[in-house]
Amino acid sequence: MNLPCAIIKPLLIITALSFFAPAGALAQTRDVPGGKDFPGIGRFAGSVISGHQVKNFDTARMQAAVFKDGKPSATPRLEGRITRIAYRTGAGPSIVEVSRNFETQLTKAGFEPLLSCDTDACGGIPFTEAIEALPIPQMWVDGFNYHYHAARKSENGRETYASVLVSENNREIYAQLTIAEIGAIENKMVDASAMEKGLRDAGRIALYGIYFDTDKAVIRPESRPTLEQIAKLLVSQVALSVFIVGHTDSQGPYTYNLDLSRRRAEAIAEELVKTYHIGAPRLRTAGVAHLAPVGSNASEAGRALNRRVELVAP
Known part of the structure; x- marks a missing residue:
């Protein structure tokens, strides 16, 4: 049966998009090598770690307030040990459910909220563009549909900041937990x-x-x-x-x-x-x-x- 050209073209586009879809993200059923949860925080049930990055000393931007007129109004630059962990959760849970679970765990761990906002309240797409998310396919961020939470903990004279960005892609929920443990750089030079x-x-x-x-x-x-x-x-x-x-x-x-x-x-x-x-x-x-x-x-x-x-x- 000959299909009209108007039908064939969309089919070709759909096939091409399917072919170039990130197969690793679709097929992943276990944590990436070396991936592990942050102690005391954990993960949403049924999630796998899709990205994991730890730097003993680096910088991280933390959004501590919503954007105003498309620009950041409070973005402290934090220095210390930076941990970024991205999670992928299968279809079923909502952005709100995953977000609330992370927020509850952060509260139990002694973190006090700095900011909690959804897409429009945060500042839309410019807000997400300012967040240092792990690259695709480790982390997916939909600038039109996300939730962000930032918190801070002070314990024994040491400050720790945490943020969670939760978004959705193809009905799957992605969440990135970022932890910044503030500290001076250790002198590791050997001459x-x-x-x-x-x-x-x-x-x-x-x-x-x-x-x-x-x-x-x-x-x-x-x-x-x-x-x-x-x-x-x-x-x-x-x-x-x-x-x-x-x-x-x-x-x-x-x-x-x-x-x-x-x-x-x-x-x-x-x-x-x-x-x-x-x-x-x-x-x-x-x-x-x-x-x-x-x-x-x-x-x-x-x-x-x-x-x-x-x-x-x-």
């Missing part, structure tokens, strides 16, 4: 002389000043000072060769972490060769995942110690 001493005395030196995004092997720009010190050491010690060994915590599958730690070590070697002109034969790489912990993987403090790079003497 060339300290590296030399560690290699001489212990045969190894742990480095915490090389940064990667969660689950990635791309070196972040703030790693440059530590890379410069490694290069300085190798330039001053022309006969020195080292192993660069990547380490992770125990979150996520072992085989995944083994590959990630190896790729991160390789990325460091490649950067030293490309940018600092260190001879490639002087740099050997390895990844050991979480097989050589220096802290307990049962605590966040221990896991932070375990996420490191080491220079090891041959």
